[in-house]
Amino acid sequence: MASFRGLRRASSCILSPVIRSRPLTTSPCLNGGNWNKDWAPAALPKNEEERTAKAKNYGMIPEDYKPMANDGTGFGDYPDLPAIGAHSRNPWEHYDMPHLKRNYGEPMHPEFDALTEDRLDPAFAKQPGYPPIWKQFLILATVLGVFTIICTVPIYRFKPLMPKQYRHGYNTDANVQMVHYTFEPANSTESSE
16 A cells, blocks of 8 residues: 555656646537537538528538538538549649648538549549540550460560480480490499409
8 A cells, every 4th residue: 555655656746747737628528528519510501591601601602502412421511512633723823722732711622631732633534635444444455465475375485596405415316325424433443343
């Protein structure tokens, strides 16, 4: 028991400046409990007045405001914005945040983190002059097919420069006596004579 009191006293001396400097009101749970109600999606607009108010809330004109479909993702009244990547935006415009190519107060796409300049732009493949996906597949299949034919058909394989070496030398006659060398010690041959 005494060791526990000593440990508590030592830890309070070490941690007391940290504990005293942290106010207790920093935790959102202590400030009312339901702190994330401000981030919950609002209901879809039911009439034209609500639709105009929601458009004004997101900084859009009422003609451009169209809420996202209620498909269970929980976006609520958030506007249905097109997926335009930062690469497709005007590079010469003076943005408030030039590294993200966006302005302050501009509504963001729900998947904004996938539409930054270092990611693949979904609008880039739809630009004129870019081949459609079926043409890209045909080009890839052609290149791989030609490479497969070159590697597998024996006509195009490497041809050796020397004639094939047989057991009897260049002569294919099996009756020709070939000299075979052995590696016996020189003493054993002299002692047999």
